Amino acid sequence: MTWKTPSALKWLIVKHSRLQGALATLEREAQELQEKLDAQRVKIAGVKSKLAAVEQTLELHEIKVDVNDIAPVVPHANAAAYKYGEMTRRIYGALRTGDDWMQTARVIELATGVTLENTEADSYIQIRRMFRSRLRGLYANGKVERKLQCGSRDGSQNQSLWRLPRT
Structure with a gap:
């Protein structure tokens, strides 16, 4: 049973x-x-x-x-995002892939694969700030060229365009 x-x-x-x-x-x-x-x-x-x-x-x-x-x-509480010189190498590699002027967002995408669509907005803003700061430093040292692209009629902000110097 x-x-x-x-x-x-x-x-x-x-x-x-x-x-x-x-x-x-x-x-x-x-x-x-x-x-x-x-x-x-x-x-x-x-x-x-x-x-x-x-x-x-x-x-x-x-x-x-x-x-x-x-x-x-x-x-410092936050560790460095890249080893010493790694960001610069990535920027140079990204700029070598293109023959023409590139926007900062395109440089970041080629260097890291990160876009605004595939990452959180706060993280992307921080990454963009790091890359722009490094690009401005490279520009000040004459390692890259910069061209300011003025905003269009739709009210978008000014964009910096970057490329390696022509030799």
């Missing part, structure tokens, strides 16, 4: 099973976060000991400096 499990009991069993799984996941995440927190505390202790050593050294100097008067300098 077989027994049929009542629906209310089955619901409780399934609910218990899902809650056990959720609890296991949360405990695992909590353990990972605790390990990160412990590692961060070790780093904090190391920096504090180095700071104390520097403060002791400052006290030994002939010229007395009050350490409370020294303002803290916060390090």
Whole structure:
């Protein structure tokens, strides 16, 4: 003879099973976060000991400096998007592919594959700002040529056009 499990009991069993799984996941995440927190505390202790050593050294100097008067300098939180020189190499590669003047958006697309349509607007604005800044620096050093394309009648903004210098 077989027994049929009542629906209310089955619901409780399934609910218990899902809650056990959720609890296991949360405990695992909590353990990972605790390990990160412990590692961060070790780093904090190391920096504090180095700071104390520097403060002791400052006290030994002939010229007395009050350490409370020294303002803290916060390090950069964001890592560089490209290795040193990589953006310039990409810009040169993009400009070599075209024989004529290119807009900044086209240079970015050829250099990275990023367009306004395939990325978030905020990210694209940041990437565009980095590339325009580098292009302006290259222009100031005479490495690229720049031509200002005035806005059209529809009210669009001015665009810079870029190309490698003709030799």
